[in-house]
Amino acid sequence: MAATDLRFLYPHFANKLRDRLSVLRGEIRAALLRGDTETYGELAGQVHDVDEESLADLLTDVNLAGISREVQEVRDSDAALRRITAGTYGECVDCGEQIDPARLEAYPTAKRCLACQRAYESQPAAKSPPKL
Numbered sequence: 001m002a003a004t005d006l007r008f009l010y011p012h013f014a015n016k017l018r019d020r021l022s023v024l025r026g027e028i029r030a031a032l033l034r035g036d037t038e039t040y041g042e043l044a045g046q047v048h049d050v051d052e053e054s055l056a057d058l059l060t061d062v063n064l065a066g067i068s069r070e071v072q073e074v075r076d077s078d079a080a081l082r083r084i085t086a087g088t089y090g091e092c093v094d095c096g097e098q099i100d101p102a103r104l105e106a107y108p109t110a111k112r113c114l115a116c117q118r119a120y121e122s123q124p125a126a127k128s129p130p131k132l
């Protein structure tokens with residue numbers, strides 16, 4: 001399948017990613033609001049005002065307990081949207097082949113085709129926690 005076929009689906013995946021970012025932003029904001037320190041409150045105010053792209057920047061150096069998974073997903077979703085803009089979305093970063101659209105439907109932030117993802121996860125290095 002030619003890579004151009006997938007580009008017809010770019011708007012679809014962009015919408016999915018933006019919807020997901022919107023949900024994540026709400027979850028992160030709620031988590032920040034549950035905190036009672038000044039820092040949390042200050043961050044929560046910023047989270048309320050910034051757009052999705054700035055949110056990822058805002059959270060770059062933040063690793064708050066309990067929301068690191070959401071923060072990571074915001075980063076992954078933001079990176080996926082940038083790949084859509086760059087026209088490289090849906091290309092496996094390891095082998096360069098097009099990722100199965102069904103896989104992208106299930107995992108819109110996927111960077112690898114299934115075969116490369118399995119190979120990646122079977123490497124011992126992949127078992128250590130990701131560097132944030």
Ligand SMILES: [Zn+2]
Pocket residue numbers: 092093094095096097112113114115116117
């Ligand atoms: Zn691959």
